[in-house]
Structure formats: C-alpha cells, structure tokens
Amino acid sequence: MVTRAPAKTFETVVIGEMLGPHAIVITREQARNYALACGMSTPRFMSDEDARREEGLPAMLTPGNMTLGILAKLVTDWLGSGSGQLARIGTTFRSFVHPGVELTLHGFVTHTDQAARSADLDVWMENEDGERLVVGTATVAFGPAE
Amino acid sequence: MSSDEYDSFESGRFEPQEGRQAESGSEQAPERFDPSLLGKLFDLTEPVTVTAQMIRDYCAAIGEDNPAYNEPSPDDQLLTAPPSFAVLLKRSEKIYRCMPRYDEAFAAGQDLEYLAPIREGDRITLASSMRETYEKTGRSGKMSFVVLRSTLTNQRGETVAHIDHRFVYRS
Numbered sequence: 001m002v003t004r005a006p007a008k009t010f011e012t013v014v015i016g017e018m019l020g021p022h023a024i025v026i027t028r029e030q031a032r033n034y035a036l037a038c039g040m041s042t043p044r045f046m047s048d049e050d051a052r053r054e055e056g057l058p059a060m061l062t063p064g065n066m067t068l069g070i071l072a073k074l075v076t077d078w079l080g081s082g083s084g085q086l087a088r089i090g091t092t093f094r095s096f097v098h099p100g101v102e103l104t105l106h107g108f109v110t111h112t113d114q115a116a117r118s119a120d121l122d123v124w125m126e127n128e129d130g131e132r133l134v135v136g137t138a139t140v141a142f143g144p145a146e
Numbered sequence: 147m148s149s150d151e152y153d154s155f156e157s158g159r160f161e162p163q164e165g166r167q168a169e170s171g172s173e174q175a176p177e178r179f180d181p182s183l184l185g186k187l188f189d190l191t192e193p194v195t196v197t198a199q200m201i202r203d204y205c206a207a208i209g210e211d212n213p214a215y216n217e218p219s220p221d222d223q224l225l226t227a228p229p230s231f232a233v234l235l236k237r238s239e240k241i242y243r244c245m246p247r248y249d250e251a252f253a254a255g256q257d258l259e260y261l262a263p264i265r266e267g268d269r270i271t272l273a274s275s276m277r278e279t280y281e282k283t284g285r286s287g288k289m290s291f292v293v294l295r296s297t298l299t300n301q302r303g304e305t306v307a308h309i310d311h312r313f314v315y316r317s
Contacts, residue, residue: 090258092254
C-alpha cells in the first residue's frame with residue numbers, strides 16, 4: 001500500500017527525483033483474476049500446474065499488461081491528485097514475472113520540459129536479486145500554469 | 147468470432163487503412179507474417195460499455211486505492227478509470243488469426259498513449275492493425291516480433307488511447 005502523496009506540481013519536479021522503491025508481491029490469485037478479466041484464460045496465467053503441464057513453463061506468469069498497470073500506478077501515486085496526468089507509458093517485459101515472488105518498483109525523473117510542462121521518467125520492476133524484469137519509460141503532463 | 151466474420155476478412159471486405167511500413171532500422175518482416183497485412187485495419191470491435199464494476203475490479207486487481215479512481219466524481223457521480231485500464235479492454239480476436247502460432251507467442255512489451263479519461267458509462271470501440279514486424283537475434287537465438295496497434299475511441303468519437311502490443315516468437 002502506498003501512502004497518498006501530496007499533489008505533485010511541475011514546479012516541484014526535480015530531475016533525479018526517485019519514485020519508490022515500493023515492495024510488492026503479486027499473488028497467484030491476483031494474476032489469475034487479472035487474466036480472466038482480460039479474457040486471457042491461457043494456462044500460463046491460470047495456475048502453476050497448468051503452466052507446467054500445458055506450456056512447459058516453470059510456474060505460472062503474471063500478465064505483462066498487469067505489470068504495466070502496476071508501474072503506471074507507481075507514477076500516478078507519485079503524481080497525487082493535482083493537475084499532473086500520465087500521458088504515456090511504455091514497458092518492455094524482459095523476463096517472466098512469476099506471482100508469489102518479492103518485487104520492488106522503482107522510478108526516477110530523467111527529463112523535464114519547461115515549454116510542454118511535462119516530465120519523463122524511467123520506471124522498472126525488479127526481483128530480490130536486483131534483476132530488472134520489466135523496464136519502461138513514462139511521460140507525465142501537467143497542463144498550463146495557473 | 148463466427149466463421150462468417152473470418153471468411154469476410156479472408157475475402158478482403160475489411161477496409162484497409164493507409165499502410166504503414168516497418169520503422170526504419172527494423173529488419174525485413176519475417177516470412178511467416180504476411181507483409182501485406184502491415185497497416186491494414188482489422189475490424190472494429192463492438193463497443194464495450196465501461197461499468198463501475200469493471201473499474202472497481204480493475205482497481206482491485208492492481209491494488210489501486212487512489213480515491214480519484216475509487217470514488218465517484220462529485221459532479222456526476224461517475225467513476226473515472228485509472229489510465230492503465232485501457233490495456234484491459236479486449237481486442238478483436240480477428241487479428242490474431244493472422245499471427246501464426248499465437249499460443250506460442252509471449253508479450254514482449256506494451257506502450258500506452260493515454261489521451262483522454264475513460265469513465266463509467268463510456269462505450270469504447272477498439273480498432274486494431276498490424277503495425278510492424280521485425281526480427282532480432284539475442285542470447286537465445288533469433289526472435290520474431292510483431293507489433294499490433296489498438297486505437298480506442300469513445301462514443302463521442304474521441305480517441306482516448308493508442309496501445310502498441312509487442313509479441314515475440316522464438317525461432
């Protein structure tokens with residue numbers, strides 16, 4: 001659970017500012033429910049046994065778009081309830097994310113654009129060994145100055 | 147999807163969009179993907195009506211507890227979905243019929259461009275096209291990628307999101 005952050009304003013965004021780390025564990029039930037909500041009932045998302053037996057995988061997987069959603073939440077939590085909006089997020093799924101393992105979410109501000117009043121961030125999800133399983137970039141936009 | 151629908155695709159009744167060639171720097175499309183499909187607009191889905199329950203279920207699934215997405219707006223008593231809700235909406239299955247061995251593909255990545263809020267009661271239509279195919283050689287050998295683009299439009303004709311889905315096949 002993330003503590004609700006105060007509303008972020010463009011003026012308070014600093015290059016190098018860190019998001020997280022936030023520790024999370026995606027449960028098998030969460031991953032399965034997400035997959036079913038997406039209409040993805042393939043064995044890899046249903047159970048460890050299904051993933052092993054039907055697809056030869058070591059264990060069931062977390063849907064990739066679910067990891068995008070979790071990293072998007074990292075950014076929107078950081079933005080808080082101000083004018084800042086997530087405009088874009090792109091993720092690369094570098095390795096399988098198996099439910100039940102301890103993960104941490106990270107991010108930092110890489111660039112700000114005064115004219116556009118926007119900021120770019122790197123975001124990633126890593127395992128206990130520090131391996132970055134999902135990496136991505138995001139852009140947030142703050143709208144016109146008041 | 148009914149066989150009639152598939153047959154109508156096969157016969158070319160679906161109107162092609164303006165074609166988009168593979169991005170510069172990409173290698174030539176692998177033979178297993180029909181290059182003529184690049185940029186072609188596959189069918190539109192039937193509009194999906196976004197319900198409050200769908201938004202609540204999505205928030206529960208990703209642990210979203212932000213009041214902005216869990217509490218109705220004081221103005222109209224409707225919920226607003228988190229931005230990433232857009233990737234939940236189901237794409238047309240039709241496009242996957244053109245992806246060989248879809249069951250053997252893995253999601254390689256996803257890009258979401260979020261242009262306007264998706265709110266309770268919205269009716270969202272998805273249009274999907276095959277945007278790009280390319281190959282890369284990595285540690286585990288040659289891999290083939292296919293990028294599908296879905297454009298989400300609401301009932302007012304506003305584009306609310308573009309989503310690029312990258313899938314990988316290991317050769």
